[in-house]
Amino acid sequence: METRELRYFVAVAEELHFGRAAQRLGIAQPPLSRAIHQLERRLGVVLLDRTSRAVSLTAAGSVLLREARAALDAVEAAERRTRRAATGHAGLVLATKAGASSELLAKLLDAYAAEPDAVAVDLLLCGPAEQERLLRDGRADVALLHRPFDSTAGLDTEELRTEGQVVILPAGHPLTARTHVRSAEVTGLADLPMPRWPGRDGTYPDGPGPEVRSHAQLLQLIELGRACLIAPESSRARLRDTLVAVPVLDAPTVTTVIAWPPHSRSRAVAGLVRAATRL
Amino acid sequence: METRELRYFVAVAEELHFGRAAQRLGIAQPPLSRAIHQLERRLGVVLLDRTSRAVSLTAAGSVLLREARAALDAVEAAERRTRRAATGHAGLVLATKAGASSELLAKLLDAYAAEPDAVAVDLLLCGPAEQERLLRDGRADVALLHRPFDSTAGLDTEELRTEGQVVILPAGHPLTARTHVRSAEVTGLADLPMPRWPGRDGTYPDGPGPEVRSHAQLLQLIELGRACLIAPESSRARLRDTLVAVPVLDAPTVTTVIAWPPHSRSRAVAGLVRAATRL
DNA sequence: CAGGATCGATACCCGCGCGGTATCGCTGCC
DNA sequence: GGCAGCGATACCGCGCGGGTATCGATCCTG
Known part of the structure; x- marks a missing residue:
C-alpha cells in the first residue's frame, strides 16, 4: 500500500x-x-x-x-x-498543555539547563489531548501529560508527580467557605456549570456549560461567576485573589508524567527525562 | 513520502x-x-x-x-x-516465545476460553525478541513478553507474574549439589559455556558457547554436558530428570507481561487481558 | 603505472498508471 | 416525471517509474 x-x-x-x-x-x-x-x-x-x-x-x-x-x-x-536531524537543529521540542504545570515546567527546564550536555528546549503549547499526536507525528520530542486525562498508550513515560484536585470558584461563592467538597457537589451546580471544551474536530459537546477555547477565557468566566473548574491543585499557584480553590476529596488523583515516543534513542530526550526524574 | x-x-x-x-x-x-x-x-x-x-x-x-x-x-x-477484519476471522493471534511459560499460557487460555464472549486464539510461536515486531506489524494481536529481556517500548502491558531465575545443568554436574549459586559462578564455567542464539540477521555473536536455533536443541546440548542455561524458574516444570535446575540468587527477576499494541480497540484483546489479570 | 574490475551516476527510451474531462446510471425528492 | 446529487465508467494525455547502455571515478593488481 x-x-x-x-x-x-x-x-x-x-x-x-x-x-x-x-x-x-x-x-x-x-x-x-x-x-x-x-x-x-x-x-x-x-x-x-x-x-x-x-x-x-x-x-x-x-x-x-x-x-x-x-x-x-x-x-x-x-x-x-x-x-x-539534518538541519543540525539539536534542540528539543517539549509539548505541554497551555497553562498547566508551569512551576513544575520551570523547575524541569532549570534542572535540565544545568546538565552539562543540555541543548535548547523549544516549548510547544497545545490544547488538551493534543500532545499524544504531536509526539506520534514527530512535531514534538517529549511532552508533559496528565493522567488519567491524557492517554499514554504507545508512549514511554516516567511519573513526575501525583496530586489531588481542587475546584476553582469565584471568590464569594458559598462553597468557598468550605475546607473541602465532594465532586458531586460541584458537578451538579446549576449556577456554575462545568465549561465545555471543543473536541478534536472543533465542535462542542452538548451541555449546559459555556463554550471555552482558552485557559484565560475560562478563568475570566469563573471570575464572572459563570463557570467553575476542577483542576490539579498545583494550579492554585497561578490564581488571582478573585478566584478560590477548594480541595475535591473524591476527584481522581492527577499524575503528571513526562512522555516520549518509543525507540527515541536521542541523547537529548534521555537527558531531559533524567533531569525530570531527579526533580 | x-x-x-x-x-x-x-x-x-x-x-x-x-x-x-x-x-x-x-x-x-x-x-x-x-x-x-x-x-x-x-x-x-x-x-x-x-x-x-x-x-x-x-x-x-x-x-x-x-x-x-x-x-x-x-x-x-x-x-x-x-x-x-474483513475475512470475519475474529480469532486472536497470541505470540509467545517457543517453549516459554507453557503452564501460564495453558492457564491463560483456559481462563479466557471460559469467558462468555471468547473467540478462537491462534498461537504464533516465535524466536526471542521477535514478538515486539509481530505486534507492531500486525501479525499478532497480543503477546507474552519477559522483562527485562524483551523491550516493551511502545506497547501497552499488564504484569502477570514475577519470578527468579535458575540455571539448568546436566544431572551429575558438581554444581547440582548446591542449593543455590551466584550468576558469576555459572557464566564463567569453561566446561559449560552459555549457548549463543542467532541475532535478527541470522548471524551468531562471537563467543565460546555452541550455536543453537531451538529450545529442544539447547536442552539436548545441556543433557550432553556441552552447555548450560539461565532461565526463569517456571521452566523447571518441563525438565526431564536428566536436567537439574539450581536457583541463581543474583540473576535479574523475570517479569512475564501480556502486551498488545496501543490503540487496539478490539474487544477480544480486552477480554484476553482481563482474563490474564485475573489469573 | 597501466589496465581491469567495481560501483554509483547519467543519458535516453518505453510503457504503465495517475489525473483530467465528459458522461452515464441510479436514487431520492419536489 | 423531471430534476438534482452522486458515484461509476469511458477515454485520453502525459508524467514518472523502470529498463538498457554507458560514463566516470576509484581501488586493486601484476
Whole structure:
C-alpha cells in the first residue's frame, strides 16, 4: 500500500463523500473513485458501502481508517524527524498543555539547563489531548501529560508527580467557605456549570456549560461567576485573589508524567527525562 | 513520502550498496539511484555519503532508517489488520516465545476460553525478541513478553507474574549439589559455556558457547554436558530428570507481561487481558 | 603505472498508471 | 416525471517509474 492510497482513503472515510474528499485532496472525483476501488481490489476487501446516495464504512473500513491514520502519522514523523536531524537543529521540542504545570515546567527546564550536555528546549503549547499526536507525528520530542486525562498508550513515560484536585470558584461563592467538597457537589451546580471544551474536530459537546477555547477565557468566566473548574491543585499557584480553590476529596488523583515516543534513542530526550526524574 | 521511497531507502541503508539493494528490491540499479536522489531532493536532506567505492549513512540517514522501519511496520500492520477484519476471522493471534511459560499460557487460555464472549486464539510461536515486531506489524494481536529481556517500548502491558531465575545443568554436574549459586559462578564455567542464539540477521555473536536455533536443541546440548542455561524458574516444570535446575540468587527477576499494541480497540484483546489479570 | 574490475551516476527510451474531462446510471425528492 | 446529487465508467494525455547502455571515478593488481 502506498501512502497516497492511504491518504485518499482517510479523506473519503472522514468525509463519507467522494466529491468533498476529492476537493479536499485537490484532485477530481473520478480518479479518487478509481483509487479507492484499486485499493479495495488489491486488499481483496470491501472498505466502503456505497449507494448512489450515501457512503458508509464497513467494519474492515473502520479498522483501516484507524490504522491508516497511525501509519500516516508514522510516515509524517519520519519526514519531520529526518529534516530536523539534518538541519543540525539539536534542540528539543517539549509539548505541554497551555497553562498547566508551569512551576513544575520551570523547575524541569532549570534542572535540565544545568546538565552539562543540555541543548535548547523549544516549548510547544497545545490544547488538551493534543500532545499524544504531536509526539506520534514527530512535531514534538517529549511532552508533559496528565493522567488519567491524557492517554499514554504507545508512549514511554516516567511519573513526575501525583496530586489531588481542587475546584476553582469565584471568590464569594458559598462553597468557598468550605475546607473541602465532594465532586458531586460541584458537578451538579446549576449556577456554575462545568465549561465545555471543543473536541478534536472543533465542535462542542452538548451541555449546559459555556463554550471555552482558552485557559484565560475560562478563568475570566469563573471570575464572572459563570463557570467553575476542577483542576490539579498545583494550579492554585497561578490564581488571582478573585478566584478560590477548594480541595475535591473524591476527584481522581492527577499524575503528571513526562512522555516520549518509543525507540527515541536521542541523547537529548534521555537527558531531559533524567533531569525530570531527579526533580 | 511514499512507502515505495521508504522501502527503497531502507534497502539501500541496510545493504549500503546500491547494486545489492536493487537486486533485493527486484529492480535495476539506475532507477534506485534516481529514487534515492529524488527522496533526498524532496526532503532537502543528504541521507547517504557515497563515494564510488563505499556508501555510508549520514546522521539524518540513520534517523530516517529507524523512522522508516517504524513507518513501514505501521503500513504493513494496517494492511494485515484490515485483511483480518474483513475475512470475519475474529480469532486472536497470541505470540509467545517457543517453549516459554507453557503452564501460564495453558492457564491463560483456559481462563479466557471460559469467558462468555471468547473467540478462537491462534498461537504464533516465535524466536526471542521477535514478538515486539509481530505486534507492531500486525501479525499478532497480543503477546507474552519477559522483562527485562524483551523491550516493551511502545506497547501497552499488564504484569502477570514475577519470578527468579535458575540455571539448568546436566544431572551429575558438581554444581547440582548446591542449593543455590551466584550468576558469576555459572557464566564463567569453561566446561559449560552459555549457548549463543542467532541475532535478527541470522548471524551468531562471537563467543565460546555452541550455536543453537531451538529450545529442544539447547536442552539436548545441556543433557550432553556441552552447555548450560539461565532461565526463569517456571521452566523447571518441563525438565526431564536428566536436567537439574539450581536457583541463581543474583540473576535479574523475570517479569512475564501480556502486551498488545496501543490503540487496539478490539474487544477480544480486552477480554484476553482481563482474563490474564485475573489469573 | 597501466589496465581491469567495481560501483554509483547519467543519458535516453518505453510503457504503465495517475489525473483530467465528459458522461452515464441510479436514487431520492419536489 | 423531471430534476438534482452522486458515484461509476469511458477515454485520453502525459508524467514518472523502470529498463538498457554507458560514463566516470576509484581501488586493486601484476
